[in-house]
Amino acid sequence: EVVLTQSPAFxxxxxxxxxxxxxxxxxxxxxxxxxxxxKPDQSPKxxxxxxxxxxxxxxxxxxxxxxxxxxxxxxxxxxxxxxxTYYCHQSSSLPYTFGQGTKLEIK
Amino acid sequence: xxxxVQSGAEVRKPGASVKLSCKxxxxxxxxxxxxxxxxxxxxxxxxxxxxxxxxxTTSYTQKFQGxxxxxxxxxxxTAYMELSSLRSEDTAVYYCARSLYGDSSRWGQGxxxxxxx
Numbered sequence: 001e002v003v004l005t006q007s008p009a010f011x012x013x014x015x016x017x018x019x020x021x022x023x024x025x026x027x028x029x030x031x032x033x034x035x036x037x038x039k040p041d042q043s044p045k046x047x048x049x050x051x052x053x054x055x056x057x058x059x060x061x062x063x064x065x066x067x068x069x070x071x072x073x074x075x076x077x078x079x080x081x082x083x084x085t086y087y088c089h090q091s092s093s094l095p096y097t098f099g100q101g102t103k104l105e106i107k
Numbered sequence: 108x109x110x111x112v113q114s115g116a117e118v119r120k121p122g123a124s125v126k127l128s129c130k131x132x133x134x135x136x137x138x139x140x141x142x143x144x145x146x147x148x149x150x151x152x153x154x155x156x157x158x159x160x161x162x163x164t165t166s167y168t169q170k171f172q173g174x175x176x177x178x179x180x181x182x183x184x185t186a187y188m189e190l191s192s193l194r195s196e197d198t199a200v201y202y203c204a205r206s207l208y209g210d211s212s213r214w215g216q217g218x219x220x221x222x223x224x
């Protein structure tokens with residue numbers, strides 16, 4: 001199965017900062033990489049699909065890039081409401097898998 | 108509006124089975140795949156498997172082979188997930204999710220399953 005490795009696992013950031021989270025796949029997955037946000041005690045929500053396509057209603061400060069094995073989620077001008085855990089997810093080959101998550105703390 | 112409403116919390120003893128439901132409304136149930144994802148306390152997301160509501164075909168993570176069964180009832184637009192031979196490590200919140208990474212992505216609210224003797 002495809003293993004997704006996220007970094008960092010935890011990051012403490014201040015509002016208005018730019019944040020970059022990376023996700024590396026154990027084999028090429030083309031652009032079949034998606035990003036989810038999960039806030040405490042909530043269900044996850046889709047942010048970015050197919051590496052760089054924004055999901056409907058997601059603020060423009062969220063963007064994604066990458067292909068093959070290396071992917072990035074960027075949050076420009078972080079807001080306090082962005083405190084959450086972020087997960088990458090691949091749908092290139094079964095079984096689908098998630099990264100281990102990146103927890104963002106807002107200082 | 109689109110809704111995925113999951114059944115309530117369950118408590119089971121080790122070795123027992125649990126069957127969870129995910130009742131949908133507001134869209135054509137057979138139009139999108141349904142995924143099941145679980146999250147152990149304080150842990151990350153784990154993809155369990157996928158169901159095609161249109162024809163009932165499924166694919167499961169190898170880890171759950173033999174213990175996991177996903178089914179659906181098209182007459183009530185409901186998806187089901189049954190996990191057998193439960194162990195303490197199966198204690199988790201279980202989510203159903205429509206079209207996980209598609210334009211109509213939507214998750215249920217989750218169901219907590221506690222496995223304890």
